[in-house]
Amino acid sequence: xxxxxxxxxxxxxxxTERAYGARRVLGGIIPYILLTISIIPIVVGYLWVIIAxxxxxxxxxxxxxxxxxxxxxxxxxxxxxxxxxxxxxxLNTFLVAIGMVIGVGFVSTLTGYALSRMNFPGRKAFLGMTxxxxxxxxxxxxxxxxxxxxxxxxxxxxxxxxxxxxxxxxAVVMISLELPLGIWLMKGFFDxxxxxxxxxxxxxxxxxxxxxxxxxxxxxRPGIAALAIFSFITGWNAYLIPFTFTLGSKVATLPVFLxxxxxxxxxxGWNQVAAIGLxxxxxxxxxxxxxxxxxxxxxxxxxxxxx
Amino acid sequence: xxxxLIDLTKQWGTVVGAxxxxxxxxxxxxxxxxGPSGCGKTTTLxxxxxxxxxxxxxxxxxxxxxxxxxxxxxxxxxxFQSYALYPHMSVFQNISYPLxxxxxxMEAMRKQTQRVANLMGIDxxxxxxxxxxxxxxxxxxxxxxxxxxxxxxxxxDEPLSNLDARLRLSMRSEIKRLQFELEITSIYVTHDQVExxxxxxxxxxxxxxxxxxxxxxxxxxxxxxxxxxxxxxxNPPMNFLNVEIVRENGMYQAHGKGINLVVPAERGEKAVxxxxxxxxxxPEDVTIAGDGVSGEIYVVEPLGRDDLIDVKIxxxxxxxxxxxxxxVKMGDNVRLKFNTNKVQFFDPETEQSLLxx
Numbered sequence: 001x002x003x004x005x006x007x008x009x010x011x012x013x014x015x016t017e018r019a020y021g022a023r024r025v026l027g028g029i030i031p032y033i034l035l036t037i038s039i040i041p042i043v044v045g046y047l048w049v050i051i052a053x054x055x056x057x058x059x060x061x062x063x064x065x066x067x068x069x070x071x072x073x074x075x076x077x078x079x080x081x082x083x084x085x086x087x088x089x090x091l092n093t094f095l096v097a098i099g100m101v102i103g104v105g106f107v108s109t110l111t112g113y114a115l116s117r118m119n120f121p122g123r124k125a126f127l128g129m130t131x132x133x134x135x136x137x138x139x140x141x142x143x144x145x146x147x148x149x150x151x152x153x154x155x156x157x158x159x160x161x162x163x164x165x166x167x168x169x170x171a172v173v174m175i176s177l178e179l180p181l182g183i184w185l186m187k188g189f190f191d192x193x194x195x196x197x198x199x200x201x202x203x204x205x206x207x208x209x210x211x212x213x214x215x216x217x218x219x220x221r222p223g224i225a226a227l228a229i230f231s232f233i234t235g236w237n238a239y240l241i242p243f244t245f246t247l248g249s250k251v252a253t254l255p256v257f258l259x260x261x262x263x264x265x266x267x268x269g270w271n272q273v274a275a276i277g278l279x280x281x282x283x284x285x286x287x288x289x290x291x292x293x294x295x296x297x298x299x300x301x302x303x304x305x306x307x
Numbered sequence: 308x309x310x311x312l313i314d315l316t317k318q319w320g321t322v323v324g325a326x327x328x329x330x331x332x333x334x335x336x337x338x339x340x341x342g343p344s345g346c347g348k349t350t351t352l353x354x355x356x357x358x359x360x361x362x363x364x365x366x367x368x369x370x371x372x373x374x375x376x377x378x379x380x381x382x383x384x385x386x387f388q389s390y391a392l393y394p395h396m397s398v399f400q401n402i403s404y405p406l407x408x409x410x411x412x413m414e415a416m417r418k419q420t421q422r423v424a425n426l427m428g429i430d431x432x433x434x435x436x437x438x439x440x441x442x443x444x445x446x447x448x449x450x451x452x453x454x455x456x457x458x459x460x461x462x463x464d465e466p467l468s469n470l471d472a473r474l475r476l477s478m479r480s481e482i483k484r485l486q487f488e489l490e491i492t493s494i495y496v497t498h499d500q501v502e503x504x505x506x507x508x509x510x511x512x513x514x515x516x517x518x519x520x521x522x523x524x525x526x527x528x529x530x531x532x533x534x535x536x537x538x539x540x541x542n543p544p545m546n547f548l549n550v551e552i553v554r555e556n557g558m559y560q561a562h563g564k565g566i567n568l569v570v571p572a573e574r575g576e577k578a579v580x581x582x583x584x585x586x587x588x589x590p591e592d593v594t595i596a597g598d599g600v601s602g603e604i605y606v607v608e609p610l611g612r613d614d615l616i617d618v619k620i621x622x623x624x625x626x627x628x629x630x631x632x633x634x635v636k637m638g639d640n641v642r643l644k645f646n647t648n649k650v651q652f653f654d655p656e657t658e659q660s661l662l663x664x
Contacts, residue, residue: 196391199358204452205379205408218395 112186384453
């Protein structure tokens with residue numbers, strides 16, 4: 001009697017497991033299918049860009065030549081590399097991006113530390129203001145920024161490099177717009193460091209500044225790296241601010257330069273636009289591939305340590 | 308170095324962390340700050356270290372007021388509960404950091420660090436990072452870092468709380484031995500009264516920001532001046548019973564629910580005629596005897612060396628320690644003998660001892 005019941009029990013369990021098993025396998029595949037489907041448009045888009053840069057024309061994803069035959073491979077889309085314009089634009093973009101890394105990094109780490117560790121009048125108000133400022137869209141501020149840049153242009157000495165229609169001016173504006181986020185992030189990272197480590201360093205004999213530089217900063221290196229990468233990419237890809245506050249091609253950045261080619265008055269085709277676009281993409285892509293891990297840390301506020 | 312805390316107070320708005328702390332520490336003395344969480348012991352310690360600025364009062368090192376002296380100029384070393392080691396530096400760099408800040412030449416720095424590491428028994432771990440060490444090893448590195456600059460005052464903030472029980476025992480005696488040999492004035496903050504009793508020359512018991520008592524361990528144990536000290540020091544804790552002391556037939560007697568005891572004259576005369584008072588008796592001062600107060604055994608907890616017994620007298624429970632070979636069982640009716648020479652009396656309102664002042 002018991003054996004039959006046991007057998008029946010085992011059979012039912014086996015069937016349930018089989019049903020579960022099948023569902024499990026299916027359940028495992030479905031996310032992959034969904035993800036692949038959602039990625040296809042992006043992949044196809046990039047694929048087109050790469051193919052287009054090396055063809056005279058394209059039909060769908062296939063390279064064709066002027067008469068419509070398959071196989072119009074050419075390097076003429078890349079001829080812009082020979083002109084000085086593109087390289088000047090690259091330099092300008094690079095200056096803006098690096099300027100952002102240094103500017104945002106420097107100010108954010110110092111401010112974040114002060115907000116996290118020091119008690120001063122107006123601290124709470126400052127903190128709240130940082131959050132509000134972050135919500136402001138740059139589009140709202142364009143006119144105001146224009147006036148500010150004009151004013152700076154009138155200031156002796158630095159006016160020439162940081163006023164309207166200068167790379168310096170663009171960099172300063174970009175930095176200012178990025179600072180609220182940078183400060184908030186840095187404060188968060190500093191908040192995660194236990195107070196005891198600072199106290200120990202103060203007792204050991206370090207000055208406040210030394211504590212900040214030798215003890216605390218090394219703890220949040222991943223956070224600083226993440227902020228640096230983020231700032232670099234934002235600066236490199238910036239379009240609205242450089243476009244609004246520069247005229248002509250001497251001070252243009254790559255996105256602005258690119259825009260010039262895709263307008264109605266442009267003499268060049270989409271293939272060349274694709275080439276310039278790809279050219280702009282490459283440094284960031286390389287940068288990102290190498291620093292991807294550090295960037296992920298920006299949301300975990302990570303510190304690793306013995307305590 | 309002699310340390311004096313005079314009327315030391317720390318206040319944040321309406322919250323008072325430490326309230327008028329007055330105590331002095333002799334050169335080379337090991338003093339413990341003992342009390343429950345939030346009693347102000349760490350606050351007082353951090354003021355002594357210079358991390359917190361006192362709201363009122365003075366801190367003197369060898370007679371010199373140091374209220375405004377920054378921590379780095381106070382010549383102190385501190386060991387934290389969390390060890391507070393620098394995670395990105397090796398053990399060697401951690402220990403030598405105070406010397407590096409003093410700009411000690413490399414050779415002298417290396418020699419001194421090596422000496423301290425040998426003393427701590429960690430000289431084979433010099434190249435490791437804190438994350439690669441066990442808790443006990445990290446604690447030794449922290450201690451080494453505190454000692455390396457040969458400070459005049461050593462501060463401990465519950466350093467053994469994060470260690471397992473076994474390790475805590477061995478580190479306790481090591482620290483005590485070390486302090487004895489180095490003769491550095493030390494302040495040790497803890498909530499564990501066993502640690503305070505076993506290690507300190509004098510214990511400062513604190514509660515709610517105020518200093519309750521400041522005396523050697525035996526004094527606190529045998530002559531507690533407040534109800535709180537009596538109940539806090541000693542494990543298992545003291546029993547308290549509601550009694551009234553009367554004078555009958557030339558003898559002082561304690562009358563309570565189910566209790567009739569004769570108490571010694573020198574103790575009884577201080578408590579007589581005060582109405583209902585609290586009588587304190589420690590678990591080890593109650594024994595099972597042929598006749599005496601009657602009680603029923605409620606719970607038996609074997610501790611190996613003793614049995615901790617919960618006995619009900621009328622409707623009051625007291626704890627007592629008995630010889631495990633007696634083989635008492637739950638539910639047994641027993642007779643209890645109180646060692647009245649050790650009895651304590653307290654005023655239930657003021658919570659002050661009636662015997663000692």
